[in-house]
Amino acid sequence: MQEEARLINQFLLNVETMSKQNGIRNSYLSDFGLVAIGDGFTKLESLSLYWCLNVTYVELIYIVEKCKFFKCLDLEGCCIGDEGVAAIGKYYTRLEDLNLLQCTSLTDSGLVQLALGRGRTLKSLCLADCRSPTGISLEAVGLYCISLDALSIESEFINNEGLLSIAKGCSLLKSLKLNCINITDEALQAVGKFCLLLEFLALSQCEKLTDK
Incomplete structure (x- = not known):
């Protein structure tokens, strides 16, 4: 449990760091990445997608279907x-x-x-x-x-x-x-x-x- 929580926190930190660098120009995360999040972190409760311009609501729905505690x-x-x-x-x-x-x-x-x-x-x-x-x-x-x-x-x-x-x-x-x-x-x-x-x-x- 502690290891999973550590990995989740580290992942979110990396996503937020990448999306903040150079303002809105660095928008690396897309729907493909959200699929990986949903599949990999089924106990996820919180997600920050600061200026992730490539993300669509379709995969946001996919995440919540996988992460029941969101x-x-x-x-x-x-x-x-x-x-x-x-x-x-x-x-x-x-x-x-x-x-x-x-x-x-x-x-x-x-x-x-x-x-x-x-x-x-x-x-x-x-x-x-x-x-x-x-x-x-x-x-x-x-x-x-x-x-x-x-x-x-x-x-x-x-x-x-x-x-x-x-x-x-x-x-x-x-x-x-x-x-x-x-x-x-x-x-x-x-x-x-x-x-x-x-x-x-x-x-x-x-x-x-x-x-x-």
Whole structure:
């Protein structure tokens, strides 16, 4: 068990190191490599694919079919679209932590499907620098992702209605990071009223908030 864990950690370190070298130009890992991961590490619980641009959701599904204990997936900078996120929501039945930072091709369609599929298990969700999501996505998250304790959102299309849904539906939130230019005092007051367990709050470029 210890040797397998050591090999898994070393493999993930190597993947992350290769993908970070020289920015996004070194994207070595592809679907062929993911097949090898799924076949070789059946007890894998966490996988980081930082800027692995050649990876597709087809093999992400293959991995979770092989790795039944999978809980954490980091897809920062990956070319994962609505179809891929919807598939994650459908097949990753134990998923607790999902990082979609800089997955700029996502829209409300995929994120709503994600919330419908994985709302009961997700505890941490990062939608920072995704740009496209609107209040429709947040309404779905607020309605279905009631176990969330960490949420990061960045979108110029998010307004009060979306954040109100989050505040009312995700009462277990401990960490909330917002970069939403269009939210106002009303939304933040709702966070204060309903998210009583909140420990960390970040407000970046929330230009319409006042001292109120």
